[in-house]
Amino acid sequence: GESVGLHLPTLSVQEGDNSIINCAYSNSASDYFIWYKQESGKGPQFIIDIRSNMDKRQGQRVTVLLNKTVKHLSLQIAATQPGDSAVYFCAETPMDSSYKLIFGSGTRLLVRP
């Protein structure tokens, strides 16, 4: 069935280091993927997206990598800052589901000072 999962529920990194958050998806028909950041008590905030015709996309301090062969998505955050502490969700949009966005369960990123 459709599912989006994450390898690690919690990731702890030292301030200034790079962070890598991984996500596995199960629907090979998914066409569009998004990473969201959610701080406590707030709604998810869009970080970066990627379509299935790409394998890499870069933003400001963030990079998303898509490996369709193994159905794997990752979010890389460069020079992690305390403000990056939050829960990160990956989400997919299977083309056969009227573009419904399906979220995974999230990874909590903790940045150590």
Added chain:
Amino acid sequence: EAEVAQSPRYKITEKSQAVAFWCDPISGHATLYWYRQILGQGPELLVQFQDESVVDDSQLPKDRFSAERLKGVDSTLKIQPAELGDSAMYLCASSREEPDTQYFGPGTRLTVL
């Protein structure tokens, strides 16, 4: 920067009472979504509107939940009667069209006692 507005931010009610949540999407966004997010999990779609029409309400518990977007702009989600299991964050999101980036509001935290 335009944002999705939601109210109230917090709602406490007793079971069997009726509650309503309001959402005002980003101006010009034709597609509006209501999600429910249980603590520690990713958001799950309840209902999707394209302008004033429901596109997907397959996950909406229609015996107690209703949603409307009469003029194709703002939207209301209602629960009647509320049950203990309805305690969650209710998130509204909007996008220009589908598929497109969904932008989320701050959410309404519902607690049913």
